[in-house]
Amino acid sequence: MNNKTLNFTILAICSLALYGCSRPEIVSISGSTTVLPAVSKAAQAYQNRHGQNIIVNAGGSGSGFNQLAEGQTDIGMMSRDITEGEIARFSQHVFTPIAIGRDAVVPVVSSEIYEAGVTQLSFAQMTDIYKGRIDNWNAVGGPDKEIFVIDKESSSGTRQTFFEIVLGDKKAEAAGADLVIGSNNEEQTAMTQSDAAIGMLSLAWLNEDVRGVSIVTDIGVIIEPTLENVANGTYPISRDLNIVVRGDISPAAQGFVDYLLSPDGQDFVQNSGYVPVNKPAHSLEQ
Amino acid sequence: MKARFSTLSARSKNSALKTYVSASCLVSAGLVLLIFGLMLVQSFPALSEAGGTLFTTRWNPTDNQYGMLPMLYGTLVVMLIAMVFAVPIGILAAIYIAETRSEKLRRLTRSALEILAGVPSIVYGLIGIAYVSVWVANGLSLQTGRLILTAGLILAIMILPTILSLTTDAILNVPRDVRENAQALGLYRYEVFKDAIWPVAKADIAGAALLALGRALGETMAVMLVIGSIDRLPQPLYNVLSSGQTITSKLGREVGESAFGSTHFSALVLMSLILVSITILLTAASQHFFRAGRHV
Numbered sequence: 001m002n003n004k005t006l007n008f009t010i011l012a013i014c015s016l017a018l019y020g021c022s023r024p025e026i027v028s029i030s031g032s033t034t035v036l037p038a039v040s041k042a043a044q045a046y047q048n049r050h051g052q053n054i055i056v057n058a059g060g061s062g063s064g065f066n067q068l069a070e071g072q073t074d075i076g077m078m079s080r081d082i083t084e085g086e087i088a089r090f091s092q093h094v095f096t097p098i099a100i101g102r103d104a105v106v107p108v109v110s111s112e113i114y115e116a117g118v119t120q121l122s123f124a125q126m127t128d129i130y131k132g133r134i135d136n137w138n139a140v141g142g143p144d145k146e147i148f149v150i151d152k153e154s155s156s157g158t159r160q161t162f163f164e165i166v167l168g169d170k171k172a173e174a175a176g177a178d179l180v181i182g183s184n185n186e187e188q189t190a191m192t193q194s195d196a197a198i199g200m201l202s203l204a205w206l207n208e209d210v211r212g213v214s215i216v217t218d219i220g221v222i223i224e225p226t227l228e229n230v231a232n233g234t235y236p237i238s239r240d241l242n243i244v245v246r247g248d249i250s251p252a253a254q255g256f257v258d259y260l261l262s263p264d265g266q267d268f269v270q271n272s273g274y275v276p277v278n279k280p281a282h283s284l285e286q
Numbered sequence: 287m288k289a290r291f292s293t294l295s296a297r298s299k300n301s302a303l304k305t306y307v308s309a310s311c312l313v314s315a316g317l318v319l320l321i322f323g324l325m326l327v328q329s330f331p332a333l334s335e336a337g338g339t340l341f342t343t344r345w346n347p348t349d350n351q352y353g354m355l356p357m358l359y360g361t362l363v364v365m366l367i368a369m370v371f372a373v374p375i376g377i378l379a380a381i382y383i384a385e386t387r388s389e390k391l392r393r394l395t396r397s398a399l400e401i402l403a404g405v406p407s408i409v410y411g412l413i414g415i416a417y418v419s420v421w422v423a424n425g426l427s428l429q430t431g432r433l434i435l436t437a438g439l440i441l442a443i444m445i446l447p448t449i450l451s452l453t454t455d456a457i458l459n460v461p462r463d464v465r466e467n468a469q470a471l472g473l474y475r476y477e478v479f480k481d482a483i484w485p486v487a488k489a490d491i492a493g494a495a496l497l498a499l500g501r502a503l504g505e506t507m508a509v510m511l512v513i514g515s516i517d518r519l520p521q522p523l524y525n526v527l528s529s530g531q532t533i534t535s536k537l538g539r540e541v542g543e544s545a546f547g548s549t550h551f552s553a554l555v556l557m558s559l560i561l562v563s564i565t566i567l568l569t570a571a572s573q574h575f576f577r578a579g580r581h582v
Contacts, residue, residue: 007357058544063542065547066543070546086545089548148429151516153515153539154346154348155348155543171348177516178429178430179430180517180529181514181515189415190432194429195429196429222302236308
């Protein structure tokens with residue numbers, strides 16, 4: 001080997017080694033806007049502490065799964081279960097859903113309607129509203145005003161949970177819907193802009209303009225949408241917030257998953273308004 | 287000897303350039319064909335598996351229902367509304383600027399229009415959600431301003447610069463002797479425009495309108511945010527004060543959710559194929575008008 005070739009080889013090896021060291025391994029995450037707040041806060045903290053680059057994107061449960069399955073991301077966020085169809089389509093991979101918290105889907109109404117007296121609804125009333133059989137608030141104890149029904153995209157985890165538990169079919173068509181929106185913040189905006197709307201939101205997204213109503217059960221028990229009721233299992237419309245990983249998960253992504261399930265990571269789940277899975281229920285405070 | 291050498295090199299440079307130009311031309315043409323071919327192949331499953339449901343009003347992928355009528359209807363109506371607002375305003379403003387204003391002011395309006403045309407569509411969408419839809423809802427006392435009408439209005443604003451600047455060009459491109467001859471005949475100012483300038487410029491103006499229409503057709507983000515995204519024909523059909531859906535907004539909402547290769551995906555591709563076909567027709571028509579304008 002002459003001198004020139006040697007030099008070149010050394011240079012090549014060095015640059016390869018450098019490339020290997022400096023190339024940051026990015027963990028990319030996408031999916032449900034319900035799971036997003038907790039994961040993105042945790043990702044920020046994890047990034048500050050360990051220098052690991054993490055990119056978190058919204059997109060909805062459905063596209064969260066698709067992107068993970070197609071290998072575009074390392075972790076998918078889903079606020080619903082993986083369907084059999086989804087598993088069958090990507091049968092060459094093994095998918096593991098991991099619950100990082102619990103959440104409730106709350107029927108919400110405009111503050112004007114809430115203050116006019118509609119503070120509770122039964123499953124039957126909500127079914128009638130979404131099916132288009134009731135279209136005035138006075139039928140459920142409110143003012144004489146037409147109900148403005150806000151529905152969500154059919155792939156939304158929030159919608160599927162709500163429709164499965166309340167209407168009995170997670171893919172039911174809502175003939176009464178007046179507007180279809182996508183994410184939780186889009187829903188929040190639309191709710192705020194209307195004064196006679198009903199919609200569905202994840203517990204963490206309630207505020208002064210968007211009020212969650214209580215559920216009346218068949219035997220007349222009223223259940224308020226609170227963190228305690230979700231944690232002790234009495235609130236009926238609740239679900240696991242999952243992150244999903246593929247069998248061939250990278251060590252960097254696995255590190256972040258472990259962090260999410262650690263007490264530190266679970267703090268972010270709780271700060272985002274959800275019920276953590278790795279904490280005793282009595283430590284909850286609202 | 288030296289002269290001979292230089293001609294030789296010029297000739298070889300020339301042929302290299304020729305090859306390069308024709309190759310890039312072939313690549314572009316090939317890309318168009320490739321896209322078209324892929325769309326045809328991908329839309330086939332929808333035609334064969336859901337062909338019967340395509341021209342209904344029910345869209346429910348879980349039930350294998352792919353009714354596209356609401357999306358087709360929404361696309362056409364939103365386009366129509368945009369044109370109804372943008373074409374008269376655009377043409378009248380262009381006439382005013384081209385016929386009565388000084389060169390300096392024309393330059394100023396031109397740069398302003400170019401900035402307007404360069405604003406990303408998502409910005410129009412945000413303005414639409416934050417202001418226009420709220421104004422429409424309050425002004426008409428409706429529960430929401432996310433309507434077919436709002437989408438049409440936003441689109442009208444977006445295509446206005448195209449119409450305005452192309453129409454101004456069309457008027458200014460009319461040969462000067464046409465104008466001078468008319469003036470020499472002692473016609474009034476409006477007669478000069480109506481009888482001499484307009485007949486020459488109108489083909490180019492029609493082309494400008496069609497080009498703007500093409501842009502309106504493909505617009506996604508702004509429309510998706512303000513149209514309400516409901517897959518339903520309005521009741522009654524002319525009620526533009528209800529929420530609707532266009533092909534582009536449907537694609538924007540659902541492409542991420544559909545699995546590649548499924549009937550659902552195929553139905554979405556079929557819709558985009560329809561959209562591309564309309565755009566190609568429009569482009570061809572506007573080319574035809576531009577060419578007709580040049581022959582006068």
